Amino acid sequence: MPSSGKPLPAHRRTERPARTPLTRQRIIETALAILKEQGLSKVTMRRIAADLDTGAASLYVYVQDTADLHAQILDALLGTVTPPDPADGDWRVRLKVMLTRYLDVLFSYPEIARMTLATHPSGPNYLRLIDSALALLRTGGVPDREAAWGLDLLLLYATAVAAEQGTRQDTPAAAEEDSALACEIASADAGRYPQIARLGMELLSGTGPDRFDWGLDVLLNGLLTTPRSVTEAGAAS
């Protein structure tokens, strides 16, 4: 096993023709592997190139820039979010299952979730996800106008939760941050922050999944009871 520090000297396998050709596909696969092992901050042009035994400049034949690379990574990840089975339950359960799956994927890669908020994805897997969700909202009786905007709300919520709480275990700094906040809440000055002092640990209570699930119900119940104002500019009539 000659896998120490430096990259292997150009021949890694003897079975293969010395070097598999560079493709967009292979670049993204390599990026996903690095993401899984080291996090997004290590997914750099130079690092990917090194893993592929070439220079960073070579990647620019297949990839426009870093933003393009990131968009590809996101849609690849969304490909693993499968639509729910009708056997799972009624429309509400199915919708919640799908959004929870979406959450789970982004939860593993919170940096990707943060990126998703900035990029407005439009890949095929994202469109499929949207379409399935819209169908379920329709089944649930959410009117079209409310469903169109509500879908955004639901996805935004799931994405934001992933961005906020996603695997904070890897960074030990996160634990400090959390305990710093907990400490500040526990010892909250009842004069300056009376409500925080009153509610205390209730603010931090509950597990992630319970909170997420409750949040989805809040959104769905809100959607079912909050019509959009008729004074807003409509599309046709």
Place this chain on the structure above:
Amino acid sequence: MPSSGKPLPAHRRTERPARTPLTRQRIIETALAILKEQGLSKVTMRRIAADLDTGAASLYVYVQDTADLHAQILDALLGTVTPPDPADGDWRVRLKVMLTRYLDVLFSYPEIARMTLATHPSGPNYLRLIDSALALLRTGGVPDREAAWGLDLLLLYATAVAAEQGTRQDTPAAAEEDSALACEIASADAGRYPQIARLGMELLSGTGPDRFDWGLDVLLNGLLTTPRSVTEAGAAS
């Protein structure tokens, strides 16, 4: 006006004692100025140091690292979010006014909003904001358990909207992205994406403020009608 390329040669003003002393305060002020003019990506240790006529290493006396610097910037910005006046209206209006002010601040600095999702702020200005919001929810009759979790929901929503839609004008790439998505929706394959094709432009309708305001109502109505399950582990009972 000798302000061309290189930094000034150590004496910028003759009135001042040649160099105002370095302080944490001055570092953050400088960071905010750069943020306002050039965006977060230019707020680097080296750039701040250059503006203060010193080397990047000098900043580490007053600032732990980049994360610390960012946290300071955020709380400084939140200092400008003033609690709403009772004259503004009832609890719902006041809460919406405050969250809209919070949105406006982060909307101007979407990169800060994205950062906020990752860092769990705990500065004094953030705590003040939380406390005011909790007081308003209490006035509105939202039970404590629901308010504790619902507050998170409301802030998460505002932060995520800012992160998603905040000043996309500065990057011309954003306009392309949006029109790319619009194009994809307009020409959506009715076979593969029937719901998207059916709803069409309704998905993209409405202005930012209208959507945000409606979203707040969805959340508030949901909060008022969605009790937390009693089977969840409680604090004391």
Place this chain on the structure above:
DNA sequence: ACCTGAACACCGTTCAAGT
């Protein structure tokens, strides 16, 4: 057309040395 090395213009952070 695809690939490469070298260069350009940057980063954060550390550290021995100065004051």
Place this chain on the structure above:
DNA sequence: ACCTGAACACCGTTCAAGT
């Protein structure tokens, strides 16, 4: 204690030159 220059270990992207 505060400040500094220089160094270390990185970045993304471009571009002339090779194949």
